[in-house]
Amino acid sequence: MKTLGYYNGRIDELDRMTVPMLDRACYFGDGIYDVTYSRNYRIYALDEHIDHFFQSAGLIRIRPEITKDGLRTLLCELVRKLDTGDLWVYFQLSRGTDLRTHAFPAAPHANLWVMLKPAVIRDVYQPMRCISLEDTRFRHCNVKSLNLLPNVLATQASAEAGVDECILFRDGYVTECAHSNLSILKNGTLLTHPANEWIYAGTGRAHLISQCRRHGLGVEERAFTRAELLDADEVLITSASALCAPVVELDGAPLGGKAPHTVRMLQDALLKDYLEQTT
Numbered sequence: 001m002k003t004l005g006y007y008n009g010r011i012d013e014l015d016r017m018t019v020p021m022l023d024r025a026c027y028f029g030d031g032i033y034d035v036t037y038s039r040n041y042r043i044y045a046l047d048e049h050i051d052h053f054f055q056s057a058g059l060i061r062i063r064p065e066i067t068k069d070g071l072r073t074l075l076c077e078l079v080r081k082l083d084t085g086d087l088w089v090y091f092q093l094s095r096g097t098d099l100r101t102h103a104f105p106a107a108p109h110a111n112l113w114v115m116l117k118p119a120v121i122r123d124v125y126q127p128m129r130c131i132s133l134e135d136t137r138f139r140h141c142n143v144k145s146l147n148l149l150p151n152v153l154a155t156q157a158s159a160e161a162g163v164d165e166c167i168l169f170r171d172g173y174v175t176e177c178a179h180s181n182l183s184i185l186k187n188g189t190l191l192t193h194p195a196n197e198w199i200y201a202g203t204g205r206a207h208l209i210s211q212c213r214r215h216g217l218g219v220e221e222r223a224f225t226r227a228e229l230l231d232a233d234e235v236l237i238t239s240a241s242a243l244c245a246p247v248v249e250l251d252g253a254p255l256g257g258k259a260p261h262t263v264r265m266l267q268d269a270l271l272k273d274y275l276e277q278t279t
Contacts, residue, residue: 001013004115004117006074014115022097022100024097025146028100031145035049035088037088038278039085039086042278045277053071053144057093065109074114079116088118089116092112096108124270127245128164130158130163130165133168133169142197154178163249164245165180167229170198174228174229183238185234186233190212192205192219194223204239208236211273229250232255
């Protein structure tokens with residue numbers, strides 16, 4: 001198979017898969033998801049992603065009908081069905097299938113989706129250019145929700161501007177990006193937004209924090225302002241696909257670039273971890 005779709009036990013190529021019209025993901029976005037990558041048929045940071053997946057499900061009271069071990073086994077089996085082991089690995093859970101009404105179904109049976117397609121992570125050493133927009137998302141950003149309209153609009157604005165990402169601001173403070181976390185380096189300390197309801201604290205952010213501490217850099221989890229962002233030594237984006245990408249331009253103006261050796265040290269360490277876990 002070249003691609004793979006999975007829905008409650010049914011498997012086929014993605015372009016041949018269908019889902020019920022009454023799946024609550026279709027009309028409410030009532031569900032959660034997570035995404036990572038595999039290399040050599042080995043899924044990167046799988047246990048961390050599964051933990052986050054179940055955490056998001058718990059926050060919105062969806063009960064998976066599969067255990068963590070069962071999901072881990074299923075995903076590892078599914079990636080083996082593809083023609084290549086270098087894959088984008090996406091898994092999603094919706095609250096169930098029922099006639100459209102806002103309240104939860106009386107007896108919900110969560111629907112499990114998986115999508116796999118050939119892909120590789122972004123070149124870790126390739127810098128990013130960004131624009132900025134006001135953060136208009138609702139106050140459940142700590143849930144990896146299917147409700148992504150503001151993220152879609154911000155990403156489209158980035159595409160139309162010919163840049164890589166969109167940095168989001170709320171009341172003058174940086175939150176994160178349209179589909180990634182953002183941190184800054186200043187005087188040997190990493191500043192990153194606290195893991196609260198205004199951001200989704202991804203595994204890439206956690207790995208960056210870990211490597212900073214391992215290499216003797218300070219870490220401070222607090223909200224920082226646009227002025228601090230513009231004055232940062234370096235601005236770093238992390239996600240499942242971008243292990244550690246420096247931002248070199250914001251809204252057409254240069255940004256960061258004052259601690260390239262520190263950035264390279266962190267990139268090398270994060271790439272080494274990725275390669276070791278997927279070999």
